[in-house]
Amino acid sequence: MNDIIVRTENLIKTYNTGKVKIFALRGINLEIPRGSFSCIIGPSGHGKSTLMHLIGGLDKPTEGSVFIDGLDITGLSNSGLSELRAKRIGFVFQFFNLLQNLTSEENVETAMMFSKTPEKTQKEKAKELLSLVGLSDKFNAKPSELSGGQQQRIAIARALANDPEMLLMDEPTGNLDSESETEVLSQIFKLHKRGKTIIIVTHNSEIARKAEIVCKIKDGRVDK
Amino acid sequence: MNIPKLVIKNITRKKGRFVFTLLGITIGIASFVTLLSLGGGLKNEVKKQASELGANLIVTPKGWCAYEQISVLTGEQLPEAIPFDEVKKISAIKGLTAVPYLTERTAIKNNPVPVIGILYEEMKAFKGWEIEKGDYLSSQDEKAVIVGSGIAQQFKLNPMDMLTIRGEGFHVKGILKETGSKDDIAIFMPLSAAQKLYGVGDKVSFIAVKVDDISKTDEYILKIQETSNVAVVSDKQLLKSVLSIVGTVSITLQLIAAVAILAAAFGIINTMMTAISERRREIGILQAIGAKQRTIFGIFLLESGFYGILGGFIGVAGGLVFSSLSAPYISQNEFTAFLKGSDLAAALDLRLVIGSILFSFFVSIVSGLYPAWKASRLTPVEAISYE
Numbered sequence: 266m267n268d269i270i271v272r273t274e275n276l277i278k279t280y281n282t283g284k285v286k287i288f289a290l291r292g293i294n295l296e297i298p299r300g301s302f303s304c305i306i307g308p309s310g311h312g313k314s315t316l317m318h319l320i321g322g323l324d325k326p327t328e329g330s331v332f333i334d335g336l337d338i339t340g341l342s343n344s345g346l347s348e349l350r351a352k353r354i355g356f357v358f359q360f361f362n363l364l365q366n367l368t369s370e371e372n373v374e375t376a377m378m379f380s381k382t383p384e385k386t387q388k389e390k391a392k393e394l395l396s397l398v399g400l401s402d403k404f405n406a407k408p409s410e411l412s413g414g415q416q417q418r419i420a421i422a423r424a425l426a427n428d429p430e431m432l433l434m435d436e437p438t439g440n441l442d443s444e445s446e447t448e449v450l451s452q453i454f455k456l457h458k459r460g461k462t463i464i465i466v467t468h469n470s471e472i473a474r475k476a477e478i479v480c481k482i483k484d485g486r487v488d489k
Numbered sequence: 490m491n492i493p494k495l496v497i498k499n500i501t502r503k504k505g506r507f508v509f510t511l512l513g514i515t516i517g518i519a520s521f522v523t524l525l526s527l528g529g530g531l532k533n534e535v536k537k538q539a540s541e542l543g544a545n546l547i548v549t550p551k552g553w554c555a556y557e558q559i560s561v562l563t564g565e566q567l568p569e570a571i572p573f574d575e576v577k578k579i580s581a582i583k584g585l586t587a588v589p590y591l592t593e594r595t596a597i598k599n600n601p602v603p604v605i606g607i608l609y610e611e612m613k614a615f616k617g618w619e620i621e622k623g624d625y626l627s628s629q630d631e632k633a634v635i636v637g638s639g640i641a642q643q644f645k646l647n648p649m650d651m652l653t654i655r656g657e658g659f660h661v662k663g664i665l666k667e668t669g670s671k672d673d674i675a676i677f678m679p680l681s682a683a684q685k686l687y688g689v690g691d692k693v694s695f696i697a698v699k700v701d702d703i704s705k706t707d708e709y710i711l712k713i714q715e716t717s718n719v720a721v722v723s724d725k726q727l728l729k730s731v732l733s734i735v736g737t738v739s740i741t742l743q744l745i746a747a748v749a750i751l752a753a754a755f756g757i758i759n760t761m762m763t764a765i766s767e768r769r770r771e772i773g774i775l776q777a778i779g780a781k782q783r784t785i786f787g788i789f790l791l792e793s794g795f796y797g798i799l800g801g802f803i804g805v806a807g808g809l810v811f812s813s814l815s816a817p818y819i820s821q822n823e824f825t826a827f828l829k830g831s832d833l834a835a836a837l838d839l840r841l842v843i844g845s846i847l848f849s850f851f852v853s854i855v856s857g858l859y860p861a862w863k864a865s866r867l868t869p870v871e872a873i874s875y876e
Contacts, residue, residue, distance in 0.1 A: 323777060323869040344781050351779020362774045362873065366502045367490075374490035379779035387490060423778065 269332075270431060270462050271297040271320055276329035278315050278485075289315040291485040292329070297464060297478065299430070302457045304473045305466045307482035313466045314435055316482060320464065321354050321433045322346040333431075351380045355424025359436035361416040363408040369395060369419045370404040376426035394422040398452055414445025421452055431462040438469055492784075496791045499764075510760040514800030515807065517750035518849045522808025523815070524746050525841055528739030530812075535735055538562040539728040541670030543616055544697035545706055547727055548579060548587070548713060551720045558727055562671075566594040566603070567694035569687075575717045576696055582712050584701045588615045589693035591683050595654045595676070597644050603675040604634075604654060606683025606693070615699065616672065623648030623663030629679045633662040639673035652676070655686050750849075753800070754856040761793050761860035772864055773872025786865035793857020794850055801849030805842050 276293040279286050290312045297303050305313050318324040319331055322338050330339045338349060350356070363372050373391035374384075382390070395404060398418035408416050417437060424432055437453065438446040450472065457463050465472055473479050481488040501507050539562060547561055550570035560567050569591055580587045591606030609626035612618070618625075626635060634654075636646055641664045646652070650661045659678065667673055684691060696719075700709050710721045722730075765772070772785055780788075 318870050321777075323873070344783070347776065347779055347781040347784075350777060356777045358777075358873070362770070362777070364771060364774060366498055367495075371490055371498075375495065375775075376778040378490045378492070378495075379775075379781075379784065384491060427779070 268298050269296050270299040270334060271295070271464070272332040273316075273320065274330045274332070276316070276319060276331065277327050278312070278319065278324070279327045288485050290319070290326070293482075293485075293487055295480060295487065297462065300457075300460050300462055301477045302475070303462075303464045303478040303480065304476035305464065305480050305482060306468065306473050307488070309468075311482050312485040313482050317433055317435050317464070317466050321356060322349050323356075347379075351376075352427050353429050353431065355427070355429040355432045357417070357420050357424050357432065357434040357437045359439040361408065361413070361420045361440075363416055363419055363423070365408050368405045368407055369400060369411070369422075372408070372419055373423045373426050376423045380427045382427070390426065391422070394425055395419070397425075398422045399448070412445060413441045414448045417441060417445070417449045418452060421449070421456070425456070429461075431464065432456065434463065434465045434467075436467055437465065438467070438472070492788060492791065496788060496795060499768075499788070500792045500795055503764075506760055506763075510756050511796055511800050511803070513753035513756035514750070514796055514849060514853060515804040517746065517753035518801055518804025518845055519807040519811060520749050521743065521746035521848075522805050522841065522845050523812040524739070524742040525845070526809060526812040526838070527815075528735070528742060529838060529841065531735050531739070532732060535562060535731050536728065537669075538671055539724055539731070541668065541672070542697060542724065543699065545700045545703060545724055546585075546698040546709060546713070547722050547724065548575075548696035548698060548717075549720050549722065550695075551718065553720060558722065558730055560592075561695055561727065562731060567592045569689040569692040569694050571693050571696065571719060573691040573693060575719060576693060578716045579696060579698065579713055579719075582709070582716060584705070585709055586611070586615060586699045587696050588612050588698075589680065589696045591680060591687070591689065591692070592694045593683065593687050597640075597652070600643075602640060603671075604683065605675050605677050606680040606687075607677050608680050609677070612677070615697070616668075618668070618672070619666040620663045621666040623661070625663050626677075626679055629681045631662075631679065632657070632659050632682065634659045634676050634678045635663045635665060636661055636677070637665050637673040637675050638667040640676060643674075654678075657686060750852055754852050757793055757796050757853050757856040758860060760796075761789060761857055762863070764792070765789065765860055765864045769867065769872050771872075772867050773869050773874070776867075776869035777873060782865040785867075786861045789861035789864045790854060790857045793860065794854045797850040797853025797856075798846065800853070801846035804849060805845045808845070809842075 273293050273295045276290050278290040279288050293316060305316060307313050315324070319326050322341070326339055330337045332338070333349065333353065338346065341349065364375065367375065370391045373394055374387040377387040377390065392404060395401060398421055400415060400418055400422070403411060403415060408419070411419070434453070438449055441449060453463060454475070465476070467473065542562065548571070549557070557567060571589070573589070576587060576589045588608060588611045593604045593606070594601055595604045596602065613625060621638060626633060634652060640646065646661050646664065648661055648663055652659050652661060665672065680693070698713070700706055706723055710723065713719065713721050775785060
């Protein structure tokens with residue numbers, strides 16, 4: 266098995282806003298070992314989230330390649346990328362991004378629906394995952410009835426729904442109070458101990474201190 | 490979780506918008522079904538009346554228009570223009586039976602009722618009538634009438650009752666057995682009595698002709714026209730011209746309904762476009778957790794189609810109920826006078842029911858194509874970054 270789960274090769278991303286060409290990433294070369302706990306840090310607007318989107322297949326680079334387990338995902342079709350996201354990557358966002366009209370259980374189930382998991386299994390697994398993040402009493406609660414920390418834990422349960430090898434988190438504690446932050450962080454560390462590869466984009470120095478790999482991005486480049 | 494469940498949860502989350510959009514397509518389909526059902530009832534009834542007339546040819550005065558031809562079938566009052574001499578000349582032609590009609594009107598308890606002057610013996614043989622109660626007419630001069638079963642039932646008439654027609658008393662001699670035709674809703678009296686009562690001299694309105702050999706119908710038409718200065722139309726021509734008028738009316742009404750459905754279709758497009766704009770971020774989330782573009786397309790198309798299926802079911806049910814409720818009221822109109830009681834057959838037309846639901850589904854799916862395509866074209870990042 267390849268020990269490097271994510272590798273980027275001269276990753277460039279530009280945006281055209283009218284006549285001006287903006288460089289979000291200016292050639293990122295990165296290697297993330299399987300099972301590691303990695304942090305991407307750096308000032309706001311310097312390309313951290315863009316890098317995460319490219320690694321997760323949410324966006325395509327202008328130049329360069331992203332390899333997941335040796336597979337160049339930049340060559341994949343939209344449909345291929347969707348399948349990759351459904352089965353191999355779990356996302357956690359700063360603003361939770363839960364579906365507001367669904368209960369916590371249904372939010373977790375929806376992720377499994379896209380990977381074609383049978384409905385019965387979806388239900389069992391959703392309950393199991395919600396219990397794992399400490400929300401066994403909130404199966405039928407809608408996101409609006411929950412605190413920020415609880416919502417983020419549901420988002421973590423959803424990210425784990427298809428048992429991905431890798432979790433990509435964009436400022437997962439950025440919108441939480443300190444108590445909720447502690448809850449969520451403890452969940453994240455637990456997941457790392459269970460062997461998941463975790464890549465976190467963050468400003469949080471505590472997370473960065475505990476990370477095995479810290480990659481600082483500045484002006485769209487890796488700051489050595 | 491499955492896609493249909495997700496679709497229903499999405500569509501019903503804004504209840505007011507859901508109900509109003511649904512009402513649009515429901516009303517469109519209901520009006521479509523009502524008009525189609527009434528139009529179908531009208532066509533069936535025209536065909537039925539044409540066959541109940543029992544004639545192969547209709548002899549009319551020259552210059553009658555289509556409206557008067559329809560009236561032959563509806564039993565409306567008609568101008569009297571054929572002198573009885575012409576009836577005699579036509580009856581003398583070998584190989585055909587001719588029976589004259591003088592169609593007039595009277596009112597019983599303020600309800601208009603057709604009064605038809607007939608040669609009673611010839612008519613009985615021509616129509617094969619049977620008497621339910623009382624006796625049949627027995628003289629051209631008697632001041633008596635026989636009444637159709639519907640009229641007898643409606644006005645509770647029995648043999649020996651007296652009826653006042655144009656200020657003169659006639660006794661009800663007998664009641665006809667139900668025929669299922671407009672004969673059930675008419676009063677018949679001897680021709681000469683009717684001519685005297687209405688002061689029309691020796692004239693009749695039209696003549697129904699039955700020929701012995703149907704293959705020679707065209708020859709008989711020529712013979713009648715040579716013998717007499719009248720117009721002759723075959724039952725098929727009559728049916729065709731009446732149906733073409735009914736058809737034009739039906740198509741016009743359906744076009745009006747089509748406009749209602751078109752407006753509903755734009756209502757669906759508007760609702761879906763608004764939903765996509767509001768749910769941009771959600772589309773991004775779905776893509777991030779693995780939804781493919783075609784799944785997003787399918788979800789939005791199904792949401793739109795759901796309006797069509799549900800609106801179709803409610804609209805068809807509403808349309809059928811409305812058409813059967815409204816038929817008796819529209820039947821006050823002389824053009825649709827014979828609709829009464831005929832709507833049920835059209836109402837149970839399975840083709841109309843299934844066709845309308847499928848049409849509704851089709852309209853909503855077509856309406857949903859553009860919004861669904863727009864939704865599926867969003868990239869995950871642009872959708873998820875949407876504030």
